[in-house]
Amino acid sequence: MQRTRMRAAGIAAAVTLTLVLGGCSSSGSDSAGGGGDGTGTLKFWGWSPGYADAVKAFNKSHPDIKVEYQEVQPGAKGGYQKMLNAVQAGNAPCLAQVGYETLPSFAAQGALSDVAKYANGDKGDFQQAAWRSVSLGDAVYGAPVDTGPMALFYNKKVYDELDLKPPKTWAEYKTQAKKIHASDSERYISSPYLNYDYAGLSWQAGASWFGIDGDAWKVGLASKANEKVAGYWQGLADDGLISKAPMYDQSWYTGIGNGNIASVVGAVWQAGVIKGGAKDGSGDWAVAPMPQWQAGDSAVGNAGGSATAVLKGCESTKAAWTFAHWLSTDRKAYGGLVDKASLYPAAPALLDLPQLKAKDPYFGGQKIYDVFADAAPKVNSDWTWGPVMTKTSADLDDALGKAWAGKGTFKDALRTTQDKTVGELKNQGLKVTE
Incomplete structure (x- = not known):
């Protein structure tokens, strides 16, 4: 997966630049990797379906370590801010589900603990790309859990009714939107x-949001490449071809279930979201590769992928690593995560799990993970996450939400978000170029 390896290297470089220019500690607290004898009680915050059951299984098999799981809002919906607030207040959990895209922000704010002392021996258990996503130099901040290659989820019942096939290009996708x-x-x-989710669309198109120019951050949300992606979706919205139902709202699940929303361009884990929230759609859906900007291309975006991170202040980092590593590599536990959350493992030894080879009744008996296995090596490599993603994503959500509602343009949304991001980087004393 050479393309994905290159992307992860970019993430590591980005974190390095953030820490050097921002003067942040690369290890949070406990840079020596302490943690006593590896026993104790650990709090763990996350939101993925299946995590609660996995914690129960771990506690039964590890009597010297007790993990207390608390479900929080998904990161972009408030979970990350809750974690950062807890770190600042000195009462954070030892463990937290943190997306790869947000780890640079957490590192820049000194919110992570270095567990390299315990983790390095298990480095070979993970894809090189995923490992680079949780490490910086000699420091390791958690265990990779999954990756998020994207594809097209589509309602085959609706498509068959209208004599449509999965679109090969975005131009064809727009034509189908009109017919539907x-x-x-x-x-x-x-x-x-x-x-x-929107980032994944930009990612596929090579429309980078951030880059590194010498000793400065390059911010490109308002670039010509991003304007191209924004213009495409602006056109669909202006033509009244996009539902008003917000993703993950009950109206969205209803539309998925009854066929009024005919497709979702999303990461592999969206399969679990769709199955869990739109049961009425069972048997109607299928999965196909992402549409391409140019016929014959094979670029793939990525949305999500997360780690079990060890937060600053954790007093038992050895025990924390024991659990984090187990969650990502235990075959039975991870099989449950595939069943309940459609996670795609960052540990190569799990790619032969029977759950990843099984026919899925919800998707008409299709072996959907075959699509993602083909997509994963094609993820566009030219992507770097910025150091203030919690703010960037919040500002983008606000601006894009207005654009989707017809109260602004997508182009303006990107420019507004870029301006706010540049301002925040400068406020933190970071060098910036646009």
Whole structure:
């Protein structure tokens, strides 16, 4: 997976620049990797379906370590801010689910603990790309859990009814959007995309948001490449071809279930979201590769992928690593995460799990993970996450939300977010170029 390896290297470089220019500690607290004898009680915050059951299984098999799991809002919906607030207040959990895209921000704010002393021996258990996503130099901040290659989820029942095939290009996708809406005024090809779901669309197109220019951050949310992606979705919205139902709202699940929302361009884990929230759609859906900007291309975006991070202040980092590593590598536990959350493992030894080879009744008996196995090596490599992603994503959500509602343009949303991001970077004393 050479392309993905290159992306992870970019993330590591980005974190390095953030720490050097921002003067932040690379290890949070406990840079020596302490943790006593590896026993104790650990709090763990996350949101993925299946985590609670995995914690129960771990506690049964590890009597010397007790993990107390608390479900929090997904990161972009408040979970990350809750974690950072807890770190600042000195009462953070030892462990937290943190997306790869947000780890640079956590590192820049000194919110992570270095567990390299315990983790380095297990480095070979993970894809090189995923390992680079949780490490910086000699420091390791947690265990990789999953990756998020993207594909097209589509309602095959609707497509068959209208004699449509999965679109090969985005131009074809737009043509289908018109036909789907013309068939029923309540039907739409898709719904609004925000934060990291929208990022995945930019990612596929090579429309980078951040880069590194010498000793400065380069911010490019308002670049010509990003304007191209924004203009495409602006056109669909202006033509009334996009549902008003916000993603993950009950109206969205209803639309997925009854066929009024005919497709979702999303990461592998969206399979679990769709299955869990739109049970009425069972048997109607299928998965195909992402549409391409140019016929014959094979670029793939990425949305998500997370780690079990060890937060600053954890007094038992050895025990924390024991759990984090187990969660990512235990075959039975991870099989449950595939079943419940459609996670795609960052540990190569798990790629032969029977859950990843099984036919899925919800998707008409399709072996959907075959699509993602093909997509994963094609993830566009030219992507770097910025050092203030919690703010960037919040500002982008606000601006894009207005654009989807017709209260602004996508181009303006990107420019507004870029300006706010540049201002925040400068406030933190970081060098910036646009």
